[in-house]
Amino acid sequence: MNSMYFTEEHTHFRNSLKDFLNKEVIPYIDHWEKSGIIDASIWKKFGDMGYFGLSYPEAYGGLNLDLFYMVVLLEELQKVNSGGFAAAVWAHVYLAMTHINKEGTEAIKQKYLVPSISGEKTGCLCITEPFGGSDVAGMRTTAIKKDDYYIINGSKTFITNGLYSDYLVVAAKTSPEKGNKGISIFVLDRDMAGISATKLNKLGWRASDTGEIAFDNVKVPTGNLMGEPDKGFSYIMQHFALERLIMGVNAHARAEFALEYTLKYMSERHAFGQSIDKFQALRHTIADLYTDMEMCKEFNYSVAYRLNRGEYMVKEATMSKLKSTKMADEVIYQCLQFLGGYGYMEDYPMARLFRDSRLGPIGGGTSEILREILAKIIIDKKEYKPAT
Template structure:
């Protein structure tokens, strides 16, 4: 990382830290109870340029390398300490890329500027009740009727699925089976025949996660993203960026757990001295720090590969992203568990960062590609 980029990373990190400490961390418990973050938060984040980081200037964004985007994710996770708030606020980072890469100029102008201003919410809908990780088994179908597509089917576990104004959806078109029959289409959140219901979850409580039912939903044919049958490649390409971002988030959450545990250990008195003076506690903190440092070094290395243009074209980079995601989320899991243990009874109480992160870690290990899928994909990329 050159000096100019390093300075940009430090400045962005400081800005995100202040935003997270002032506008997210104090309100997360209330948002969790409400089951959502306020719409105003999107506009506030947009005003700071956070929603548009990495997007074209033509649509109100700021082109930025992965080094900056990942630094934002790390800082937001570390100081905001809410996966739910991040999932809600940045769901457009998985919903918009297919439109930007493959959608018509008309679609891009219709959707992207409003989302980057914080005036609209974008989501991605891939998973189905009977499909899970098997993307090629998608059953939701879109039939072409004149100048429209008529969509029938179901989607589940959709981040921002209840409130999204625009949903980039994977559907099956034509008669082809398997991956070659999958297409991507844009569905308005207010489309007639679209029924949405919120799902109850273990964590990410302030991120609405929806179950979608589509019964005769009609959308203009021009809302097709790219060509029919090209959706599977779009989805696989989209996953690479999502997994890298999740690795950065996991690092930030691991750091949040470490920060809270260290602060508690320095202040908490037990048996005549601070907890941090106990060898057993110091060793836990060192074990946490060891995993954090290894994750940070690996994230930096893979980020450099991504900024060199290897994220989609280099099999080794794809494999690295997969196993990095596993390593980062395992580090997050270890640090959350250790922090709860160090805080003891207080770590079991709502209101502590580590309690929230302890509940949220599992979705990080599943979402964007479960550990088992990541290992198998890496093995194929490395030709094992």
């Protein structure tokens, strides 16, 4: 563990988290992957351990710890070998809850953040739409004010925790004529009339409930508006830096997990009178893959360090996701090859890793979109600024 970023306390936390995951999560992963449903009782256990409150204020039940506790949580979650379970956790803690914490009123924080930290409620973030994809500014969902309510109509898709979460953080256009300058953020209760959800059948992330959500004249009190009206786009962009770093950390962690498993397999697998980790072609490929993984990991740690200091890290976090997710795909592709026929078998972990990893360059902004964002920053000298 890199002592530049991790303290002895981080190490103790990692060991305790490993014990918890080995006892409470790993024995049930295969069942959750097959059923597509995570046992809801696990969320209260996470809450009781404080894992949902690592980054949040003590006033709401959180621990107010530095971002490297988040990094440890993300890294260890990848080792349970269920991208869907890991996503269900971080989509609640670092997507939905981030907006509640940053833009929610005191009343909203008491109603949603407090039980989110304790594990009594889970949330989802609803931004992506069927016709918009990564084009946040092109969203069609509207929230039209009428007396003391907003009436929300539209749809969202590819929403992690989209079916079974207790509340939804929803982006909608309150001033459609203003384009991306007319988006606002709301929090909705799952049981509000007019909300319906359909489960999507995915290639990977099988344990998580990814859904398409429809809003049909949903009546939302004005008190459920978060932050200022029409400032939602800047809030979303500001929090994207954290989401992209999260996906970068997830990527280096699953690549490391794949490499460690593969190295163990290669040391035990014999061919032509020796273990296959003695063949030069394989050894040199492993050396290249491990180098790529370590380079991404060190870069991601540096981004986390600067983000923890309050720096605005859109460029670097975008680079983190772009490079790390591509690296993880390449590493896991090669690791599956090292296992030969066993890599293609569902009884071995690589097949699931292979499927789950493929979402990395797609979710949270496709690699193509990220390259265009970086091109604007690097070539066009565009400056992204935090919400004011």
